[in-house]
């Protein structure tokens with residue numbers, strides 16, 4: 001029996017891929033921000049990543065930390081906003097921990113990345129494999145706590161010619177009060193030129209809070225990046241790269257078939273790769289026959305995703321999706337006009353539905369105006385629903 005080889009695909013959420021494809025604009029922006037903070041003595045404007053579920057926001061934040069660690073030996077404090085909208089207590093705890101790591105910083109120790117999971121903080125040492133654990137939250141996350149923790153940690157960083165990255169995830173959930181406390185403190189210290197790089201990630205709904213003025217004005221000047229599906233060459237890299245690296249390359253024909261299933265949706269690419277890898281155990285390459293064998297499993301897995309997107313859509317949004325699926329089922333490329341015609345209503349009366357479905361990440365629009373489901377199989381899935 002062939003020895004088991006670890007599956008190099010990471011279908012799931014918050015799971016760093018073995019091959020991270022694309023997102024060059026974000027990484028260039030982060031590299032630039034790190035350089036401004038490290039060499040120019042200025043606090044750069046924050047980066048904000050916006051995108052629907054499963055498009056890669058969290059793992060892209062992870063890449064920003066990775067850049068900071070490998071190019072500058074800076075640690076990261078990563079905090080995820082909880083469903084109650086709170087994040088300041090975790091942030092304060094993380095800052096205190098980061099301060100301690102920087103304080104004891106020998107060059108080895110500085111290569112640590114600090115994450116906050118629940119109340120526990122872990123600092124992973126790159127290349128060393130060590131792990132530091134801190135206990136006891138430092139404060140309850142009030143403004144004075146935050147101001148104190150940020151000031152002390154950045155003072156320690158500055159004294160050691162280092163800096164700090166702060167990544168904040170699921171910001172659409174954030175309590176507006178907590179957000180204004182954080183950005184008021186940061187704005188207050190802009191003249192100090194803190195070596196601090198901030199990257200936030202949120203669902204596109206965050207833009208609406210911007211409209212409603214619930215977002216601190218400091219964020220209006222942020223560098224906004226919309227994350228969407230990956231373009232074809234990067235999708236192929238994300239799909240075929242891990243197999244190649246693991247020593248079981250994928251044939252171009254197999255990749256073509258799998259990409260038809262996943263489109264450029266990063267989560268679906270990992271799912272497709274995962275099942276194709278499993279179907280090819282004992283082989284030296286992933287061929288067309290393995291890809292074909294994997295298709296039913298990929299479809300079954302993605303069906304869960306389609307079901308939750310469908311259940312999450314209102315009755316009217318479902319009507320819109322059904323009309324879109326019908327147009328696509330006839331082999332035509334759906335456009336706003338064709339979908340409205342299918343529904344026998346004027347375009348303007350349903351454009352708000354289309355906009356909502358964009359925001360939810362159920363569909364997207366290509367540059368030419370054609371509408372697509374975020375994973376290609378959803379149209380067929382909807383048509384099958386109706387024929388049940």
Ligand SMILES: Nc1ncnc2c1ncn2[C@@H]1O[C@H](COP(=O)(O)OP(=O)(O)OP(=O)(O)O)[C@@H](O)[C@H]1O
Pocket residue numbers: 010011012013014015016017019020021022023051052053054055056057058059060238266267268270
């Ligand atoms: N650039 C990429 N290259 C390869 N795989 C990726 C890339 N971006 C994301 N993925 C994969 O896609 C999946 C989803 O990524 P991630 O959890 O970061 O999405 P997300 O946008 O944060 O989703 P959510 O909004 O649900 O938190 C993971 O399996 C991840 O490995």
Ligand SMILES: [Mg+2]
Pocket residue numbers: 013014057058059169
């Ligand atoms: Mg995420």
